[in-house]
Amino acid sequence: EQAVTEQAVTEQAVTEQATEEPSLNKADGQVNDLNIMNKNKVEKVENIVEEVEQIDNVFPAKYIGSSLLDTQSYRPPGGKRFKEWMDGSLPYNITQETRRISDERARERREHVKNAMKHAWHGYKTNAFGADEVRPVTGGPKNHWGGLGTTLVDTLDTLWLMDMKDEFYEARDWVKDHLDFNKNIDVSVFETTIRSLGGLLSAYDWSGEDIFLEKATDLGDRLVKAFDVTNGIPRGQVNLQTGRSSSPAWLNGKIILADAATLAVEFRQLSKHTKNEQYAQKAEHIFHTLKGMEPANGLFPYFLESSSDGTVGFQN
Numbered sequence: 103e104q105a106v107t108e109q110a111v112t113e114q115a116v117t118e119q120a121t122e123e124p125s126l127n128k129a130d131g132q133v134n135d136l137n138i139m140n141k142n143k144v145e146k147v148e149n150i151v152e153e154v155e156q157i158d159n160v161f162p163a164k165y166i167g168s169s170l171l172d173t174q175s176y177r178p179p180g181g182k183r184f185k186e187w188m189d190g191s192l193p194y195n196i197t198q199e200t201r202r203i204s205d206e207r208a209r210e211r212r213e214h215v216k217n218a219m220k221h222a223w224h225g226y227k228t229n230a231f232g233a234d235e236v237r238p239v240t241g242g243p244k245n246h247w248g249g250l251g252t253t254l255v256d257t258l259d260t261l262w263l264m265d266m267k268d269e270f271y272e273a274r275d276w277v278k279d280h281l282d283f284n285k286n287i288d289v290s291v292f293e294t295t296i297r298s299l300g301g302l303l304s305a306y307d308w309s310g311e312d313i314f315l316e317k318a319t320d321l322g323d324r325l326v327k328a329f330d331v332t333n334g335i336p337r338g339q340v341n342l343q344t345g346r347s348s349s350p351a352w353l354n355g356k357i358i359l360a361d362a363a364t365l366a367v368e369f370r371q372l373s374k375h376t377k378n379e380q381y382a383q384k385a386e387h388i389f390h391t392l393k394g395m396e397p398a399n400g401l402f403p404y405f406l407e408s409s410s411d412g413t414v415g416f417q418n
Contacts, residue, residue, distance in 0.1 A: 161194040166203055169210030216264050223261070223269055226253055232276055247294065248287045248342070251276065256297045258305035258314075270309070277302075278313045283321050286343040290350075291328045291336050292361035299325065299368045306375065315375055322372045322381055329384040333414050335362055335391065335406060357406040362388055 186193040230236035233243030234252040246252075254273050261270040299321050306314035327345035328336035337347040338361055349355050366385040373382035391414060392402065403416045 159194050161196050161200045163203065166200075166207055169207050169214070171214050216266075219260065219264055219266070223257070223266070226257075227269075227272075232280060247297070248285060248289045250283070250285075250289075250294070250298055251281055252297050255281070255301035255305075258301050259308055262305065262308045274305070274309075274311060274313065277317060281317055283317075283324055283342050286341065288339040288341050288348065290361075291325055291338060291340050291347075292358075292364065294321070295325060295365050295368050299372070303368060303371050303375070307371075318372060319376055322369065322376075326369070326381060326384055329387075331408075333391065333408060334384065334387045335408055335414055336365070336388075337408075353405075355407070357408060359402055359404060359406055362406065363392060 225241065226236045229241040230243035230253075232251050232254060233245055234247040234249060235244040236242070236253065237244050254276060258270065258273055258277075261267075261273060299318055302314045302318035302321065305311070306318065321342075324342045324345065325340060328340035328347040330345075331337065331347065335357060337349045338353060338357065339350055340347045349357070366382075366389065369381040369385035373379050395414065395416070396402075397416075405416070407415045409415070
């Protein structure tokens with residue numbers, strides 16, 4: 103309603119101006135009168151719009167907050183601060199001024215976010231460039247995911263989106279010269295898919311650099327072997343060199359539902375770029391299997407259980 107009202111006000115002012123303006127071809131005195139008239143009309147429109155925006159239940163400025171970063175005195179306000187939204191409604195009116203302030207704050211805050219990213223990347227580059235992780239206290243490198251440069255690969259799209267292009271191309275060169283998936287190691291199918299395969303594909307989507315698709319295809323060909331079991335539900339681990347899949351010891355043969363059922367985005371995207379449908383088909387087979395055994399209430403349990411004959415069941 104507020105937007106419609108503002109539009110009506112603007113249209114009214116334009117109509118009045120069109121009907122009341124004297125011709126510019128008349129005497130200079132009339133032109134001066136026109137300037138005064140236009141000024142008065144602008145002020146009139148501004149006043150009306152201001153009145154429209156001073157309506158009840160305007161979005162509170164305190165919810166927009168500040169862009170100042172006060173880490174010394176900040177105290178978390180605690181929960182139950184937004185009770186008016188609990189019923190799912192929009193309890194406040196969003197005015198043009200609200201949008202303006204919100205956009206202004208977002209532009210200011212994004213500089214803080216980018217600076218935080220620069221700080222984090224500098225720490226990684228200085229202490230652990232090419233390693234899976236950087237230890238936050240000692241600053242040393244840690245290869246928790248098999249030495250696949252996981253942090254670097256997973257960060258590629260962020261570097262691109264934040265316009266940190268120098269850092270992006272430096273990371274690209276590491277991928278080109280040092281990233282090697284031909285390793286005799288067991289890796290998590292889930293973690294390697296979402297971090298490494300997803301990181302490479304998103305970097306390719308943004309930059310169009312062929313090296314990212316080449317590496318993604320190599321990795322996808324190794325990960326997809328985890329699907330080569332009787333029921334098509336991938337086990338939790340796969341050896342990148344041999345293709346042998348296995349279940350982590352701590353799971354006692356069980357399959358985490360979230361691990362197996364969240365691989366479709368990356369494998370579909372790989373199929374899209376390579377024109378090879380096998381990746382998408384194998385990932386989508388999981389959904390078809392789960393749909394066929396969907397519980398009546400639609401709630402799936404935490405674990406899947408795969409028997410020796412290939413039957414898939416639930417295990418709570």
